[in-house]
Amino acid sequence: MNLIVAVNEEWGIGCDGELLSKIPEDMAYFKQKTLGKVVIMGNSTYKSLPGLKPLKDRVNIVMSKDTNLRIRGALVCNSLKDIIYISNMCCAEDVFIIGGQSIYEQFLPYCSTAYVTKIKTNSPQKADKFFPNLDAMPNWKLVDTSETNFFREIEYNFAVFENVNKNMKMMITEAQSADLQQILQLQYLAYQSEAKLLNDYSIPPLKQTIGEVKQEYEKGVFLKAVDEEGNIVGSVRAYLDNNTAYIGKLIVLPEKQGQGVGTELMLAIERECAVARYELFTSDKSVRNIQLYERLGYAKYKEQKVADGLTFVYLEKYPPSNSLGNRK
Numbered sequence: 001m002n003l004i005v006a007v008n009e010e011w012g013i014g015c016d017g018e019l020l021s022k023i024p025e026d027m028a029y030f031k032q033k034t035l036g037k038v039v040i041m042g043n044s045t046y047k048s049l050p051g052l053k054p055l056k057d058r059v060n061i062v063m064s065k066d067t068n069l070r071i072r073g074a075l076v077c078n079s080l081k082d083i084i085y086i087s088n089m090c091c092a093e094d095v096f097i098i099g100g101q102s103i104y105e106q107f108l109p110y111c112s113t114a115y116v117t118k119i120k121t122n123s124p125q126k127a128d129k130f131f132p133n134l135d136a137m138p139n140w141k142l143v144d145t146s147e148t149n150f151f152r153e154i155e156y157n158f159a160v161f162e163n164v165n166k167n168m169k170m171m172i173t174e175a176q177s178a179d180l181q182q183i184l185q186l187q188y189l190a191y192q193s194e195a196k197l198l199n200d201y202s203i204p205p206l207k208q209t210i211g212e213v214k215q216e217y218e219k220g221v222f223l224k225a226v227d228e229e230g231n232i233v234g235s236v237r238a239y240l241d242n243n244t245a246y247i248g249k250l251i252v253l254p255e256k257q258g259q260g261v262g263t264e265l266m267l268a269i270e271r272e273c274a275v276a277r278y279e280l281f282t283s284d285k286s287v288r289n290i291q292l293y294e295r296l297g298y299a300k301y302k303e304q305k306v307a308d309g310l311t312f313v314y315l316e317k318y319p320p321s322n323s324l325g326n327r328k
Helices: 024-034 043-047 080-087 101-110 177-190 192-198 210-219 261-273 287-295
Strands: 002-007 012-015 038-042 059-063 074-077 095-097 113-120 140-145 149-151 154-163 170-174 221-227 232-241 244-252 277-283 299-307 310-317
Touching: 002 012, 002 024, 002 101, 024 113, 024 149, 024 154, 038 043, 038 080, 038 101, 043 059, 059 080, 074 080, 080 101, 095 101, 101 170, 101 261, 170 261, 177 192, 177 210, 177 221, 177 232, 177 244, 192 277, 210 232, 221 261, 232 261, 244 261, 261 287, 277 287, 287 310
Parallel strands: 002 095, 002 113, 038 059, 038 095, 059 074, 244 277
Antiparallel strands: 113 154, 140 154, 149 154, 170 221, 221 232, 232 244, 277 310, 299 310
16 A cells, blocks of 8 residues: 655644645645545544545545444544455555554555655744654665755655565554463564673573563553564563653564564554653663664663663653644
């Protein structure tokens, strides 16, 4: 499937339920790309449509947690799994994700192409809704961009990104108690590189027992990334306290590392927790991990020396709120 979005220089997509800029050529581009196609949106995006009516000459699918919601002229689905099932019956090129923020984040791993209108203004634009920065994601590659266009004092161009992992089908869901042993084995594999980096194979993740994992599972949130054959290729967990999600043990199967799995797991755990603040820590020697977290909007706020040669770096993130309407 595809997605289409308009972003500013900070990858903001809107504020107070409105688009940041309304550019006639961008509106026409959106219509040209989606006419006669399937468009998937969240309920907030649907409510922003003119006259509160589905987009004309398109198959409209609205994702909502409201199991009683009925929309004339649109199909309402209550889960990502239902929409994936329906979209698999369509030609992949004919399916477009059109917003808002939460919907973009949930479906990004399933998209192969992103049509992004990049907008630059002379004055800063306030945004409270954002799209993941594809320029900073290793699994998304810029493959085409138009010349710079102008509308009044706004500069913009049309960019096309491709997901280099588009052939890797993956679904992120809540882990079940039956998955914990497999997740623990994956943890032992994933932390070998960290142990080598620290020259210490007695680090806690390599000594954790299944009993301790079960205790964490009972108290927190566990997610798993599953490939098309049903194998668990990644996992992340968090626990909540005082409106902060403490994220830990982001693990990815070694042969799947560097393919965007970790990024998608991070986005998913943030979406699942949906709190005012996120916190995590890693070793100061884990440069790649720190770079990943900073790309996702985390900032260092303290360091703590825990042993000779070992310092923990703590990072935090204050996210914007979630949904947005899109172009008509």
